[in-house]
Amino acid sequence: MRSLRTLLALTCITMAGAGSTLADDWPQFRGRNRDGISTDTNLLRKWPEGGPKVLWTTEVAEGYSAAAIHDGKVFFNDYNRGAKAWLVRCLNLSDGKELWRYSDKKRIRPNHGITRTVPAVDGKYVFSLDPKCVFHCLDAGTGEEVWRKKLVREFHATIPAWYAGQCPLIEEDRVIIATGGDALLVAFEKATGNVIWQTPNPDGMTMSHASVVPTEIGGVKQYLYTTLKGCLGIDASDGKLLWHFPWKFNVAVPTSPLPLGDGRIFLTSCYEAETVMIRVTHEGGKFTATKVFSLPDHEWNSETHTPIVHDGHMFGVGKKKRGLFTCLDFDGKQVWTSQGHSSFGLGSYILADGMFYSLEGKTGMLRLIEANSTEYRELASAQVLDGHDVWAPLALADGRLVVRDLTKMVCLQVGQEAEVSTGK
Numbered sequence: 001m002r003s004l005r006t007l008l009a010l011t012c013i014t015m016a017g018a019g020s021t022l023a024d025d026w027p028q029f030r031g032r033n034r035d036g037i038s039t040d041t042n043l044l045r046k047w048p049e050g051g052p053k054v055l056w057t058t059e060v061a062e063g064y065s066a067a068a069i070h071d072g073k074v075f076f077n078d079y080n081r082g083a084k085a086w087l088v089r090c091l092n093l094s095d096g097k098e099l100w101r102y103s104d105k106k107r108i109r110p111n112h113g114i115t116r117t118v119p120a121v122d123g124k125y126v127f128s129l130d131p132k133c134v135f136h137c138l139d140a141g142t143g144e145e146v147w148r149k150k151l152v153r154e155f156h157a158t159i160p161a162w163y164a165g166q167c168p169l170i171e172e173d174r175v176i177i178a179t180g181g182d183a184l185l186v187a188f189e190k191a192t193g194n195v196i197w198q199t200p201n202p203d204g205m206t207m208s209h210a211s212v213v214p215t216e217i218g219g220v221k222q223y224l225y226t227t228l229k230g231c232l233g234i235d236a237s238d239g240k241l242l243w244h245f246p247w248k249f250n251v252a253v254p255t256s257p258l259p260l261g262d263g264r265i266f267l268t269s270c271y272e273a274e275t276v277m278i279r280v281t282h283e284g285g286k287f288t289a290t291k292v293f294s295l296p297d298h299e300w301n302s303e304t305h306t307p308i309v310h311d312g313h314m315f316g317v318g319k320k321k322r323g324l325f326t327c328l329d330f331d332g333k334q335v336w337t338s339q340g341h342s343s344f345g346l347g348s349y350i351l352a353d354g355m356f357y358s359l360e361g362k363t364g365m366l367r368l369i370e371a372n373s374t375e376y377r378e379l380a381s382a383q384v385l386d387g388h389d390v391w392a393p394l395a396l397a398d399g400r401l402v403v404r405d406l407t408k409m410v411c412l413q414v415g416q417e418a419e420v421s422t423g424k
Contacts, residue, residue, distance in 0.1 A: 026069040026395045028120035029167030030256075031350070034213050036308040038352035038396040042416045044380075045355065051366070051382025053413040055400060056096025060409050063115030064389075066348075067409070069093060069397040070121040070140070076409065077128055079114045086130045088119060088138060093400055096411060100143035106132065108163070113406070116165040116209070118393060120175060125190055127175045131163035133207070135177055137193060147193035151207075155198075156181035158206045165209030165254060169223070171236075178225050180207035184241065185223060185234050197239035205229055208253040215259040218282025224257035224265065231257050231267055233280060233287060243280060245289035249273045255306045258314070260330060264292065266314060270303040277332060295332050304346045304391055308356075313373040315356065317344045325349070325358055327373055338376045342367055350394045355379065357394055357401060357414070363387040364405055366412075384410060 030036045044052070061079040068075045072094065078087040080103065088102040108114050108131050119128045125146065126138040133151040138144065151157035157179045169176040174187045174196055183198035184205060210226040214236065221236040230247040234240070250271035258266040263282075268275040275295040281288050295301065300318045307316030307328070313335065314328040323343040327335040338344070345361030356369040364385025370377040385405040395402040399415020 024397050025071065026067070026397045027122065028068055028170055029066075029118040029211055029393065030306065031395075034169065034211075034256075036306065036350050037310070038350060040352050040396055040399060040415065043353040043355065043399065043414055044416065045368070047368070047380045047382055047414075051384055051412075052401070054384075055094070055411040055413055056091075057408055057410050058091065058096055058098075059407065060404060061114055062110055062406050063113040064392040064404075065115035066118050066393040066404065067395040067402040068119045068121045068126075069395050069400075069402065070123055072398065073099065073121075073140075074395075074402060074411070075119045075121050075126055075140075077115045077117055077119060077130070079108060084108075088126060088128050088136065088143065090126075090140075090143060093398065093411065102136070102138050102143040102145065104130070104134075104136070106130065106134075108132065111162050113389070114163070116163060118167040120168040120170040122170050122190070125175075127168045127170065127190075129164050129166060129168055129177065131159075133157050133159050133164050135168070135188075137175075137188075137190070146191075149188070149193060151177075151179050151181070155179040155183055155186065160207055160209055161252060162209075164207070166207060167211040169212045169214065171214070176212050176223060178207055178210075178212055180205055180227075184232060185212065185225060185239060187239060199234050199239040199241055203229065210253045210256045213256050213259065215265075217259075217263050217280050218287065220282065220287075224259065226253050226255070226257050226267060226269075228253060231265065231278065231289070233289070243287040243289045245278050245280075245291075247274075247276055254304050255302055258306055258309065260309060260314075264330070266307065268300075268302045268307070268316075270301065270319065272297045273301060275299075275301045275332070277330075293332055300326065300328065300332070300334065305348050305393070308349070308351050310351055310371055311373050315349075315351070315371070317347065317349065317358070323347070323361065325356075325369065325376065327376075329373075335373055336376050338369075341376055341378060342381075346389075346391045348391065348393045350396055352396050357396070359385070359390050359394065359403060360387075361390050364390045366403065384412060 065077040187196040277292040325338040347359035347361035349358035364387040368380040
C-alpha cells in the first residue's frame with residue numbers, strides 16, 4: 001500500500017504536468033513570489049572541502065541571463081554567435097542534459113553582454129523577452145513557438161540601452177510585460193497572446209530594465225513598475241494607472257520596486273541616483289504616493305540587484321565602497337555590512353532556509369551567510385566560477401543552485417542529497 005507521502009508526491013507531479021508550480025520551483029526572475037526567497041529546506045549549512053558538489057556545467061554565450069526552474073527542468077536564454085541565432089534552452093536539472101532548444105535567427109552584437117533576461121515558466125508555457133524586444137511564448141514540453149509579439153513594431157517600444165533586461169511576470173491566466181511606447185504595461189493571455197488589457201502611456205515613458213512586481217495596497221492588487229521617471233502602480237484587474245510617484249533615476253533602472261507592506265515601497269538604483277522610500281495610501285477611492293525619506297547615493301544604493309526583505313529588514317549589496325553586503329532597517333539605517341569580511345561587487349544573492357547565497361561579482365566566490373539582523377556571519381565559502389562580471393541572478397530549486405558567469409552555467413548540490421528527488 002502506498003504511503004501518504006508517496007501519494008502526495010504523485011499528486012504534485014500530476015499537478016506539475018497540468019501546468020502548476022511546485023512549492024520549491026524557481027519559475028521566474030526572483031523566484032515564485034518575485035521576492036528573491038526560495039522555499040527550499042534541508043539545505044547544507046556547511047560545505048565539503050572544495051565546495052558544493054558540481055552536478056553539471058554547460059557553456060553559454062556572453063551575458064547575464066539566469067535560469068528559471070520548473071518541475072526538474074532548467075530554462076534560460078542564450079545566443080549562438082556562429083549561427084547568429086537567439087536561443088531558449090531547456091536542460092534536465094539533475095544532470096544538465098539538453099532536452100530542447102528554440103532558435104530564432106537574429107543578429108545581436110555584444111553590447112556589454114548579449115543576454116540579460118530570465119524566462120518565466122508555468123509548466124505549459126515558457127515566456128522569453130529577447131534582447132531586441134521580441135516577446136516569445138514557447139511550448140514548455142517541446143520548445144515550439146506558440147506565439148510572439150514584436151514589441152517595437154506592435155507597441156512602438158524602444159529597445160533599452162544594453163538591450164532588454166526586463167523579465168516577464170507570470171500570473172494564473174496571463175503574463176505581464178512593460179512595453180513602453182503605446183502602453184506602460186500589457187497583460188497577454190497566456191495561451192493565445194491576446195491582449196487582456198493595456199495601460200495607456202500618455203507621457204511616453206520608455207521601457208526600463210526593471211521588472212514588474214505584484215503587490216496589494218489598500219485591498220487592491222496592483223503591479224509596480226519603475227521607469228526613469230519614477231514608480232507606478234497599475235490595477236491588476238484592468239490595467240488602470242492608480243498612482244505615479246515622480247522620481248529621477250539616471251541612465252538606467254535595473255532594480256525593481258521592493259514592497260515592504262503597509263503601502264511602503266523601497267526604490268533604489270545606480271548611476272548616482274538617490275534611493276527613496278515611499279508610502280502609498282488609499283483614501284476616498286484615490287491612491288496617493290508620498291516620500292517617506294531618501295538616501296543620497298554616497299550613503300546607500302543598490303547598483304544592480306533588488307534587495308530582499310527578511311525579519312523586518314532589507315538585505316542587499318550596496319554601491320558605497322562598491323559591494324558591501326548590507327542589512328538595513330526600514331528607516332534606511334545600516335545595521336551591519338560585510339566590511340572587513342567580503343566585498344561582492346555587483347554579485348547577486350538569494351535567501352533560502354535562513355541563509356543568503358551571495359556571489360562575488362569579480363571573483364566567482366560563493367559565500368553562505370546567516371540571515372540575521374544582528375551581525376554579518378559567514379557560514380561557508382567556495383570558488384564556484386572563474387570570475388569576471390559574475391552578475392547574473394541565482395536560481396535555487398530541489399536542493400540545486402544554478403549559477404553562471406560570462407562563459408558557463410554551473411549547477412551545484414547545496415541540499416542534502418538524500419532529500420533531493422530526480423528531475424524528469
